[in-house]
Amino acid sequence: MPNVAHIATIAAYPIKEELGGGFRGVFKNVGEDRVPSDRFDTLEEAKFWAQDRAWKAYNCCSFAPYKLKGEYKANVWVNV
DSSP: OOOEEEEEEEEEEEOOGGGTOSEEEEEEETTSOEEEEEEESSHHHHHHHHHHHHHHHHSSOEEEEOOOSSSEEEEEEEEO
């Protein structure tokens, strides 16, 4: 079994209505600043943006999502 490491966290969440509404994706490498997306109309679009950003950064990774209502958050794991 390969060794794996938690390398980043991704998220997608609603933006407050007073800030314009919609959804935002976030990609954050461990030990680095978070990278937010632009505004999206749906949670699925924001989730896809975050997952795609992780795939582009690591080429091959796995997601371990949290159970959250109305938003998405997952740890990103890679083989080491």
